[in-house]
Amino acid sequence: LYPGVADTLEALCAAGWRLAVVTNKPGPVTRPILEGLGIARFFGAVVGGGDTPALKPDPAPLRLAAERMGVTLDADDWMAGDNFTDLEAGRRAGLRRCFCSYGFGEPREETWDLAIDRFADLRESLSR
Template sequence: MILIFDLDGTLIDSAPDIAAAVNQVLHEEGLAPLDLPTVTGFVGNGLPKLVERVMAACALPSARHQELTARVLRQYEAEPSARTRVYPGVVQALKDLQVAGHELALCTNKPEAPARAILQQLGLDSFFPVVIGGDTLSVNKPNPAPALAAQAQMGGGPAAFIGDSEVDAATAKAAAMPFYLFTEGYRKSPVDQLPHHAAFADFANLPSLIGQTEA
């Protein structure tokens, strides 16, 4: 089976680095920083949407959106993994899934270049021969096209989606893929309000959940 993973809030906790980039730009603007829970709540629909939400929270004029998005991205790319951590159990789970014969791909709303950079810096790049970022196509999640593109680039065949958020649940549903919900990420809704095939809080349980689906 092809297993398509989200990145932020699923494989890695990157919110502290995203918040640091946002707050550096706010500091340059002479504005007070936003706390981590606030910025974490803005994650999920890609960087442009995150910056749009930051601007609304800080009463910045919408005409500056493109400029501020570029500045936040430059700041983030300068130090993308200083505070980012891989969630416990992820590496072993990915190894076990590969040993079981599954093919792994990545589908994230993070721009492709920083997504690839952080995978390399955290030692996860070898697991994912296919990476679809938020700017790889003209649309991003929850549109199903990025997930379907990942599936196609892996050669097609049965696929499932693993993510942590409302956006990921909607993506999997639109792509007609089973959805495995990692409950310790950035979701805003209760678990029972998100459509999912199975939910897990510990990556050590994911390989067996996938195996049960195939049985």
């Protein structure tokens, strides 16, 4: 777990943010990872590869996460991720996008609304 992740997730939830995990990893693999890291409780939905017919960058997994949380995606919502598939899924869903430069992937072009170098930076950036 990256430094500051648990504290940042807790602070975002306390501030009223509703969070979900959307990954191309299979859901049955993802959920135990989140539980093992002690952060599963922060997420109102977990959508993994196989939960929808298409994977990111298709926006269907993001829409399913919103549906599971009982919300509708809109232009004020955010998608944070470390690679092209994350950012492109967010774009296709009409969301704001945050590039996490510390992750494993790379964007194909600089078309995001926010870039952070540490997950802990997200809290301060979203409170502006």
